[in-house]
Amino acid sequence: MATTSKQRLALAICDFLSSSLEDGTLSSEEKDSIDVAINCIGESFKVDPSDKIAVKSAIGSQNLMQIYGVYEKLKLSGKALGGTADGTYLYGAEPTPQVTEVVTKSNAQRNGMVLWDEVAAEVAKEFPDVTQDKMLVDAMTCRMVLKPESLDTIVATNLHADILSDLAAALAGPSASRRHPTWTQRVRTPVCLSPSTALLSISLEWGVANPVATFWTSAEMLAWLGEKEASQKLLDSVERICEKGIVTADLGGTAKDGRRDEGCH
Numbered sequence: 001m002a003t004t005s006k007q008r009l010a011l012a013i014c015d016f017l018s019s020s021l022e023d024g025t026l027s028s029e030e031k032d033s034i035d036v037a038i039n040c041i042g043e044s045f046k047v048d049p050s051d052k053i054a055v056k057s058a059i060g061s062q063n064l065m066q067i068y069g070v071y072e073k074l075k076l077s078g079k080a081l082g083g084t085a086d087g088t089y090l091y092g093a094e095p096t097p098q099v100t101e102v103v104t105k106s107n108a109q110r111n112g113m114v115l116w117d118e119v120a121a122e123v124a125k126e127f128p129d130v131t132q133d134k135m136l137v138d139a140m141t142c143r144m145v146l147k148p149e150s151l152d153t154i155v156a157t158n159l160h161a162d163i164l165s166d167l168a169a170a171l172a173g174p175s176a177s178r179r180h181p182t183w184t185q186r187v188r189t190p191v192c193l194s195p196s197t198a199l200l201s202i203s204l205e206w207g208v209a210n211p212v213a214t215f216w217t218s219a220e221m222l223a224w225l226g227e228k229e230a231s232q233k234l235l236d237s238v239e240r241i242c243e244k245g246i247v248t249a250d251l252g253g254t255a256k257d258g259r260r261d262e263g264c265h
Helices: 007-021 028-045 052-059 064-092 112-124 136-148 160-171 201-207 212-226 228-243 257-263
Strands: 099-104 131-136 153-155 180-183 190-195
Touching: 007 028, 007 052, 007 064, 028 160, 052 160, 099 112, 099 160, 112 131, 112 180, 136 160
Parallel strands: 099 131, 099 153
Antiparallel strands: 180 190
């Protein structure tokens, strides 16, 4: 019976080689060579590859190929998480160095969130001017409500950020006033810039959809395209309209969405 991790791995490799012959991955012409390889591995690690119980105990419910498939997915996930963290750091570090809060739940989600923590820590090393703190998502919700002024830039996965962004919108203003950039792994270019869509269908039905986030998103897009002057003009026009009190019901006003649109033309 295999008693060490190396012996269990040796049995898993032998099982993989045998299965490759059985499922046709390797041709029958390779059988003699594979049998020799299996015997050599068994003798070297002092295990019996023909012991089905020992093999079953070593690999559990998944064979070596399935286990490697999980590893590949985690490896790809790590790259994707790195892209998310990179994008947030680049975006959050302008125009001045800031404090970045990494939201996690690694105390309960011991696989994906642990990986997220590790990747975020690695990415942080590339941005020495940005200070990184880590906070559990439940503690972050309390901090956002009680001390929102203490927060600068928040880095989170979609699972948590989708909830936290709605909370932020409720604290700072209606969700229709917020914009959500979405990042690609090519971090200097956002995949898409879009306004928050929470409660949008109801707002459109009532004719009181707040267009601020749409204009804000458009201004951000112009800035990324290098049209900073046009971006600033669009933001200035939105501010002027709001200062005049032309606001929709979600901001305490009576204006319909069409009137605010006209004010920005």
